[in-house]
Amino acid sequence: MSRYVLDISVVRDSIQKLVKKPIHRLFPGYLCLKQQSGLANRTDGLSFPYNEFFDAYLYVRDADKPYFVPFTQSESPTETALWFNNNVSGTYAPSSLRSTSPLLQVVEVEEGGYNAKWRLKEEHWKLARHHLTDDEHIPVESLAAFLYRDYVIETDDPGAYELVSTFVDDFGYELGGKQFSHLYETGDSSITEDSYKKV
Amino acid sequence: MSDGYQTTVSNTGSQRSAEKVRNLSPEQLDLALPEDTESNDDTVSWEELQEEAVSSAEQHSDGSEGCAVLDSNEDVYTGFTLETSSRIIHAPEIAIISAVADGQTTVDKAVVYTDDSENLCGSCRQLLYELSDGNAEVRLSSSLGETEQYSIEELLPH
Numbered sequence: 001m002s003r004y005v006l007d008i009s010v011v012r013d014s015i016q017k018l019v020k021k022p023i024h025r026l027f028p029g030y031l032c033l034k035q036q037s038g039l040a041n042r043t044d045g046l047s048f049p050y051n052e053f054f055d056a057y058l059y060v061r062d063a064d065k066p067y068f069v070p071f072t073q074s075e076s077p078t079e080t081a082l083w084f085n086n087n088v089s090g091t092y093a094p095s096s097l098r099s100t101s102p103l104l105q106v107v108e109v110e111e112g113g114y115n116a117k118w119r120l121k122e123e124h125w126k127l128a129r130h131h132l133t134d135d136e137h138i139p140v141e142s143l144a145a146f147l148y149r150d151y152v153i154e155t156d157d158p159g160a161y162e163l164v165s166t167f168v169d170d171f172g173y174e175l176g177g178k179q180f181s182h183l184y185e186t187g188d189s190s191i192t193e194d195s196y197k198k199v
Numbered sequence: 200m201s202d203g204y205q206t207t208v209s210n211t212g213s214q215r216s217a218e219k220v221r222n223l224s225p226e227q228l229d230l231a232l233p234e235d236t237e238s239n240d241d242t243v244s245w246e247e248l249q250e251e252a253v254s255s256a257e258q259h260s261d262g263s264e265g266c267a268v269l270d271s272n273e274d275v276y277t278g279f280t281l282e283t284s285s286r287i288i289h290a291p292e293i294a295i296i297s298a299v300a301d302g303q304t305t306v307d308k309a310v311v312y313t314d315d316s317e318n319l320c321g322s323c324r325q326l327l328y329e330l331s332d333g334n335a336e337v338r339l340s341s342s343l344g345e346t347e348q349y350s351i352e353e354l355l356p357h
Binding site: 003005008011012015024025026059060061062063064068072073074077081082083085087091100101148149150151152153154155166169170199 | 214215216218219220221222223224225226227228229230232249253254257314315340342343344345346
């Protein structure tokens with residue numbers, strides 16, 4: 001298979017599309033736990049490695065704040081509000097989350113403390129759409145393009161389908177499955193073979 | 200950094216690399232840095248005050264509410280909400296009391312940050328009004344990305 005990276009213009013466009021969607025700032029937390037669920041093949045007893053997740057997917061170099069989270073439910077967000085400081089635990093540690101937090105309507109803490117264990121609530125994908133995306137679908141091509149902006153995609157057939165397929169595998173979804181279809185939308189025709197560069 | 204964080208085995212023939220092969224910069228991504236939005240004069244900007252309020256909230260284990268006030272000498276004082284068994288001391292109260300304890304008497308600006316959309320209580324509004332001679336500008340912001348700005352007179356009209 002050949003190795004590709006996404007063209008930077010595609011990543012830029014994807015960020016702008018994501019920012020315009022009413023995705024909650026705490027959505028990365030759900031995504032992290034969904035990935036853990038896929039890896040463990042269960043919905044309970046999950047670790048929540050939010051620091052590693054932020055490093056892997058949200059880190060942007062050369063900024064005073066290390067992470068960029070392109071999610072906001074503000075209609076007129078400022079750039080400042082989209083950056084995230086290095087104190088991730090200040091947001092995601094069990095002691096930092098209020099019971100009214102939208103994230104805690106979708107997931108719950110089973111055991112607190114340093115090695116806290118978490119659980120996805122029943123039909124978490126429905127809860128996630130309601131509490132974390134304002135009942136809207138997330139454009140999955142844009143989400144994947146942002147998450148994988150610094151990674152290589154290995155494929156023989158670069159395009160939108162391969163990008164989505166990689167996301168589906170990475171986060172434990174089934175393409176066209178109920179969880180995926182309820183929360184995400186596909187069909188961004190702007191991502192084609194020309195959106196990739198061979199490395 | 201933790202490159203190589205959790206890769207899954209692909210079922211579809213495509214797969215992302217375990218490690219990053221580049222780190223795109225804010226400039227490459229066309230992202231404005233936080234400091235790019237700040238004013239160029241010596242006045243403490245709303246963005247700086249906002250960062251102080253968020254930072255103050257995050258320094259506390261609850262992490263839910265923070266406040267930063269700017270006095271007439273351009274000094275910034277911060278506070279977070281403190282819950283004790285007897286009472287809850289709100290973040291603006293602590294920030295303003297810190298300013299007063301430091302000899303300051305006039306608040307020009309205040310940012311109150313919460314992790315939800317909770318508003319400023321009446322007592323804190325009154326405190327801000329009295330310590331600003333009715334002239335403070337107050338920005339209410341939340342982790343939801345909501346930001347609204349008012350004069351203290353709008354928040355305490357009677």
